Amino acid sequence: MSRYLNFIAEKNQVKYLIITIAFIIFSFFWIYPLLWVLSASFKTDFEIWGGLGLIPDRLVWENFERAWFGANMGRYFFNTLIITVVSVIIVVVTTGMFGYVIGRYSFPGKKILIGILISTIFIPQGYTIIPVFDLLNNLNISKNLIGLTLATAGHTPVIYILLFAGYFSRVPVELEEAAKMDGAGFVRTFISIMLPLTKPVVATVSILQVLHAWNDFLLPVVITLGNPDIRTLSVGVYAFKGEYFVDWSGMAAASVITILPIIILFLFMQKYFVEGVQGAVKG
Amino acid sequence: MHKKPLSKQIYDARWCYLFVLPCSILTGMFVIYPIGMSWYFSLLDWSGFTKEAKFIGLQNYYEAVNDEFFWDAFIRSFIFMFGTVPIKIVLGFIIAVFLNNQVLKLAPFFRTVIFMPVVTAIAIIGIVMTFVFSPFNGPANKFLMSTNLTSAPIDFLGNPDTVLPTVMGVYVWKWLGITMMYWLAALQTVPQDVYDAAKIDGAEGYRLWIHIILPIVLPFAIVIILVEAVGALNVFPLIETMTAGGPFFSSEVMEIYIFRTAFVTDSGTMPRLGYACAAGVFWGVAVLFITVLQGLWMRKTRRI
Structure with missing residues (x-):
């Protein structure tokens, strides 16, 4: 059986929201290098070094x-x-x-x-x-x-x-x-x-x-x-x-x-x- | 009932021996035999690619302990350990404490994300990170410059002063998910009624943690520290693919040193497997020594 210490009370909405948002931002930075290489695999060389954006202009399958x-x-x-x-x-x-x-x-x-x-x-x-x-x-x-x-x-x-x-x-x-x-x-x-x-x-x-x-x-x-x-x-x-x-x-x-x-x-x-x-x- | 004679016991257990045989052969070939042979190789002057090998006694060891690069790599391995393990332990604990909250609806998602680098091939992480930290428009520098944290790009992996901290940071990122999982397992062993009783007694905040929860998870902490410490000494793939020990040997840890002297020698010089084995044995004994020390510490703490 799982046991939990719920020190974030359900009624304390503000604290709950702050922690959730902090973790979402943290998660994004955490996973960014993996997302970056995934997006780079669909980009042209020029585009890879162009910006921090993750969405390629078009999918360059030729890389694969x-x-x-x-x-x-x-x-x-x-x-x-x-x-x-x-x-x-x-x-x-x-x-x-x-x-x-x-x-x-x-x-x-x-x-x-x-x-x-x-x-x-x-x-x-x-x-x-x-x-x-x-x-x-x-x-x-x-x-x-x-x-x-x-x-x-x-x-x-x-x-x-x-x-x-x-x-x-x-x-x-x-x-x-x-x-x-x-x-x-x-x-x-x-x-x-x-x-x-x-x-x-x-x-x-x-x-x-x-x-x-x-x-x-x-x-x-x-x-x-x-x-x-x-x-x-x-x-x-x-x-x-x-x-x-x-x-x-x-x-x-x-x-x-x-x-x-x-x-x-x-x-x-x-x-x-x-x-x-x-x-x-x-x- | 008196004890059966040994021969009868062995005969009765014939199936047992048959069952342990396959695994024993594999372990014997790829773990036990290599351990023994590396002692023997370390006494040879041998390139590894010819049959010629000359027995030279302890000369390889003598040369290793007099080699500046050997000690630099040796010390660097421990700097790496002391620089990464405490951060992983503390950070992993804090994250585990937050994610152990049932109320936090997205906890399973966060756990998955933080664990993701753990399952990613370490060599690939090393290679990708050479892009991420590239001084020529790499994402890390792009981010720092676009937020005006720095005005000029930082050559993270090309500067002897920043290379080791950068590699250490990547190491923590790559393996923190495991530390978090260890801590989650530890926190799950704290009985629910301990929490409930503590709450009724009015133990809140840091007092609850220091007086009630820490003593319960302490035995785990020691195992975690042991596993983490040994792990931090085995960092060959990450450093080899990120920097190969450079620039100017400034990130060369022990395993890179062994690999370099055994397989990747400067042009014109022969590889020296005998010498590399001596360095490896010295290193293996040092790691064993630490393991035993920690093991003793673990026993002592458990008795209390």
């Missing part, structure tokens, strides 16, 4: 054409999509299995396993990036999407495991015993009884991983240094800035291609974003 085909954003879009989808599947399956066992069973070595995991929570990405780069080279998977996808799925998903473990540990034992009576084994109990119960956690973990995979930068920029073909969108836009430095409107269009899918996803699935983020401090 140049970005999608000319700057290869189309290819990068599908690279990013593949990496994101596959890494979400890998992460949900592996951390789900891990969380299930950690949340419901005790076995020799469990404490050591948890201890190792917890100790890696705050390892900075910059600390592991060089050996990861070297490892993918040695395994010969640094030049295709396989390596990048695996490494994207293999970052420390401790928070995912904790979310799963917490949820699984609250499932009543009776359910499991009933399944056992029906003759269901370990795997079948997990797949047909337990997994369907955890849909909310699956959704939350998926969203967090989508956010991570789609927006990651350090890993893809290092892995794709010598392979422009497997760049992700973020790296693509960064390279775009270096290569076509004067094509502002094209770059704005490329930026919009990168950020719009996630913003739309966020607007529709806000609840799960919030739960995932808040899980980090509640746990």
